[in-house]
Amino acid sequence: MTRILRSTARSLTRRSVLGLLGAAPAAAALTSVGLRASRAKAATGQLNIYSWPDYFSTADLEAYAKKTGVTPNISTYDSDDTMFAKVNSPAGAGFDIVIPGSSWIKQLAAKGLLEEIDHGKLDLASLDPHLLNRDYDPGNKYSIPKDWGLLGVIYNPEAVGGEIKTWEDFFKAGEKPGVSGKIRMSDSGWETIGPELWLQGKDWNAVGEAEIRKAAERLKAFAKHVKSFSGLDANALANGSIVLAQTNQAKARAAIGLNPKLKWVVPGPWSELWVDNYVLIKDAPNLEQAYDFLAFQLRPEIQLAETEYIGFPAALNGLRDKLGADVKDADLIFGGKDVDFSKLTSFVVNPETVGFYSQLQTEIQAAAG
Amino acid sequence: MTAERAYRSDWRDHAMDGGLVLWYAAAVIFLFAPIIAAIVYSFNLGVVNKQTAVLTGWTLQWYPAAWHDLSLRRAVSASLVVSFWSALISIVMGTLLGYAIVRHPSPKVRRFLAGFTYMLLIVPESVIGVSLLLFFAVTRFPLNTATLVAGITPMAIAVVALVIRARVLTLDREVEDAAADLGSTRIATLWLVILPQLAPAVAVGGVMAYTFSFDNLVVSAFLTTARINTLPVYLYGSLQYGPSPAVYAAAAAVFLFTMLLLAIAVLVYWGTRRRATA
């Protein structure tokens, strides 16, 4: 059987399988007519967003609805990879705005799923330059940062018996009695293997299969100390069933709110910065509405309100100073006072290697159980 | 009958009976504890808008918060609608299937149907989800509520079919044969003779189909669209960043609402029964 020809840059699942029916050109024309026609018929006054649940402040959404009469319709996903699978399929039709993590933007663009952002329509000048023009989307061709997070470590200094400054400290601490068996690591292959790659001085976006496998060996040996790879519960940290965990700064803030003795650190030599972004879907049915919504969301006062609601910092420049004095542990929202952005790297999903990261994560989890 | 027993119930029998009662009671408590806990936690203050295992304070704010969260509200109503239709379709299809597994004249067909039904339960949901997604892609069927319902039904149908099958096996064949002798067609026999006897099994099967559809997560995650999202998909996604007590409030409200509907249905049923026997 021959490889199915792609008639356009559209996703393979939509088009190539039609080619299977031996009707590639005709079917392609039909689908493009069919899909576009149905999209053009979509009523104005709608906006479809695909996002994490509870990721927009309800007060802001109501304010937007009052202002424009349009209530955004938000569908939710439970992980970035489900998001990618859906957007890359006909189930993704009808979405206007999607909120992908930074790691998937390059692949979404490569599949031709994203609409290029018209920078003339939106003003990105108010955003923090550290978050713009990053490796995962040079020039912000397709994405606008919504909020961001860091991969760091939260730990109980008494149980760990010291400070953690680097990922080596993390691994060493994990082997101690009293800490072993009470560790939480990430369920994403690159976040678990990444620290070892960084310690070896490697770039997780530039390594090949051999290096990833070699780094994973250490993690497989370490896995027996790990209690959980699932979503971290702040309560577990507060009551001591987990004393050492990889997590993001918002979870850490919630845990410290329950147990102020805990400490948070972004370990060296490198760590991860992830950014959740607004992207526009190609042939979105309500493109104008989407731009209007994005302009609204980029307003400084809205970004401020969103930060307070979801606990993750929006991309606004100078946001720290704008936060009210009554916000608890405000520094923690930003990952602490002295976060060095030059030591942060964002993961970009690479079809050649992501399969290995994912496979090895499965093996690491198997080694733990 | 009992007066003619040759053995006497002794203390061991009574102890056993007592033990069974306790076991049943423990099972019921075990099953109820989490839903009661969820209702209690819906009044918990939480910390930085997230739920906590320790009760940090009492508040009613999460109920209006859940109402104002349009995404959550729509997910709840979509779940109710989808599970209603899925249960309806599954009851009809499942009853027919369960009946056919037992009563179809050809043993080959019976074996095929039975194997087919079990297969519906064997296939992992993620496989079903992806296959359906790609299937609708190729057939260029637009994804909407109907496709979501259709995607959930196979597994619900299997559940209903197995419950019905178990019940049909207990039915007396001779009654159906008598009906046939008296000139009843197959369908009339089904409707007038068998179905009334199956009624409790249909009810139980229907309940199980409804709850299965309402809680369906994996297939739904693949088949939800821009316009329709379901509650389990919403909840599962909220686990990543931590749910707020608002989702507990939403779940508690839905549960109480469903209980109310059930109570009304039961009262109506009793009312008609009483009138029929009066």
Add this chain to the structure above:
Amino acid sequence: MKPAVGRSAAGRFNLRHASAAQTADHFLAGIPTLWLAIFFLAPLGFTVVFSFGRSTFGGVALDFTFANYATALSGFYGAAFLRTLVFAATASGLCLLVAFPAAYFIARHTSRFRLLAITLILIPYFSSFLIRVMALTMLMSREGFLEMILNALHLHQGPLDLLDTQTAVFVGIVYAYLPIAVVPLVVVLDRIPKGLTEASRDLGATRWETFLLVTLPLSRPGIASAIMLTAVPMLGEMVIPKLLGGSRGVLMGQALSSQYLQAQNYPLGSAMAVLVLLGVAVIVGLLAWVTKGFAEVGR
């Protein structure tokens, strides 16, 4: 002895109704079969076709290669499959152990309140399952309700580290599948005539002997149904091991799903799915053959 279509037990043959009855039979069986063929078999057919293809990261290039099957049969996934089988068998057994006495109580000791007894077990299921599992984690967490109770009853001392363990997963699974196991057991236990157990006791058997030699064998079909309804879906269970077990160890559900989602490798995922299907079908077939197709005892 099954009377043929249109023939009554007395042997009278209703010619007029024979063919009409046959059509009706086929029609009635055909409706669900058609529905399922469209919404289940056809999509599965795609899975089989894709399992021979090559991955284009989120799509499939149609091809005819066995490479996916080779990977899927590799040591790691084979071990994961076996581990999942053991897990499902154990969890299903546990579930049945808990369900049986409850079902026995409902079937043999309630008559007027039968419906109420079953309803009580089913009521919690009218609320969202995920919320209940989340509440279960809170109850089982440290300084949670369960710890309080166990400490008060002096069954346990100090903090309870139950979450993220295999035990917690089994608790969650039993919780989730209990009513599914209870219902077929109630159905079958209900059918065992009280006279039989009484006769056995009359003849001098102890309660335990009666149970083992009379009740248990007669409830075989119900037990088989309950096992099928619980063990088989447990093979694909992903949510409870993640929420209550900390995602440790690896089960087929998670391994499959990660191929489809994280690795975007549809062909490999499909090959794994086909193998799982075949493996389970073989096991179920063997079980059916050993227990003679879950046939009713004494029919």
